Amino acid sequence: MHHSPDHNLPQGMNPADLLRQGMRPDTIGDNAQPPFHAPSLEELAPLFPELDFIKLIGEGGMGAVYKARQCALDRLIALKILPEEIGGDAAFSEQFTREAKALATLNHPNIVAIHEFGKKDDLYYIVMEYVDGTNLRTIMERGLINPKEALAIVPQICDALQYAHDRGIVHRDIKPENILLNRAGTVKVADFGLVKLVPAQRTSATGGIAQQENSNASVLTRDGKVMGTPAYMAPEQLETPSDVDHRADIYALGVVFYQMLTGELPGTRLSTPFRKNAIDAPLNDIVRKALESDPGKRYQQAGIMKTSLETLSATPPHPTYLNWRLTAGGLIGIAAGASLGIYASPAFIHKGTFATLIAAGAILLAASFLIHRAMKKSHENT
Structure with missing residues (x-):
């Protein structure tokens, strides 16, 4: 059949x-x-x-x-x-x-x-x-992802999550391996809900989640037990998995976002991403809100999180912030097919920025070359 x-x-x-x-x-x-x-x-x-x-x-x-x-x-x-x-x-x-x-x-x-x-x-x-492309984990491991590109990638993930959540489907296993970028650069979220379709693994009485050798691998258990990947799980996904809703996906996206900005997973006490990577405080606040341990204090919808990110684009940035935001738009415009309207909006473009735009174009070409080289290496290794 x-x-x-x-x-x-x-x-x-x-x-x-x-x-x-x-x-x-x-x-x-x-x-x-x-x-x-x-x-x-x-x-x-x-x-x-x-x-x-x-x-x-x-x-x-x-x-x-x-x-x-x-x-x-x-x-x-x-x-x-x-x-x-x-x-x-x-x-x-x-x-x-x-x-x-x-x-x-x-x-x-x-x-x-x-x-x-x-x-x-x-x-x-x-x-x-x-x-035909690669996943976010591979890009991060090769050093081709940084805070500049994160703002172009995450809104697309928000779109995918909001669409699924509106239809009552929760992913349950958002992680870099399940976030793809094709050759045109469009973000594609993979394995939606498939964690529920796979046969269960048993757990010990003690759980032992923290002792896993590979925190990036999916953990599958029977009904009422843990399903997902420990490093990206919301607290409630570990404590009361039978009550998990769409906000667990938002938490997992927060972990991915944090990892893109810092190069590491959030610990029990969050370090401040913008202090490590010169990220504006408002962006830091967005990441922290997604990572709230209390689901009620998180973004209640992925679309609201995306709106918060778009609001940043409408705020006149610091000149150095403008440069890397245009770089982000250029990179993902070629590598991810995302609209430059958000990342180089009229609020970003004013008198005297023509030279900056030319420079951004050069960066765009360089970024395209890097993505192409990464994908070529990926295919050579397969």
Whole structure:
């Protein structure tokens, strides 16, 4: 059986490095399930004759993902196979269909689209948009992300979250691995809600979250237990996971934002991002509000957080702030396809800035070269 969304979905691609880094298995406690072993291309070919398999992109606790070409439509897709041990679980089958149908309705330029889903020979699968680019983790590790670009990336994530939240869907696992930038530079949020579709891992009585070797790996547990990635989880996601709502995603975005600005994860006592990176105090306040431990004190909507960021753009900046804001607009304008209207708004442009704009253009070209080189290295390594 298979199901296809009724709406027209955009084409695109899923980067190999995203899936290698974002699908590493991890567990809590001593009773974890064995690691998932991905089917070979030869095993999958007869099950999916409509696909021309190219390669296994990555595998881990959340399943395996393959790059393939959908022959009839002549487009590249990403095929996710969920762990095989769930094949005989009738209760899961009903949940999978219900959740996947909801996820397939997400049709937004900043969300990786689901084209099809179903079950073949006890293997649950999802056919997804394939994004030709890289993920935020890889960019951060290569030093190509800094406070200048953060203001161009985060509003796009806010758009994706607001769209999903308006439809009652919570991501639950926002982290740099799940934030993609394609070659045009558009931000694409991946794996919306899929953490709920993957078979559970058991936890020990003590939990042991802080002792995980890899804080970037997703932790999956049964209903009423932890689901997500510890380093990016809101306090309530750890304490009362059954009561988690969309504000947990806003907290996770705050962690990602903080990490972009400081190069590190927030601790129990937050350091001040703008003191470390010459970030204006208003931006620091936005990050801190997203990271409030009390959900009621956080931004209540991702769209409100985006509005706060846009308000910064409407405020006449310090001259040095203007320079890097234009740089951010230039970089993401070419590398992320974002509108320069926010980042070089009329409030930013006044007499005497023509030379600055020319300089910004030069920076834009340099940034484009850096992004292209990073993606080229990524493809050479895959």
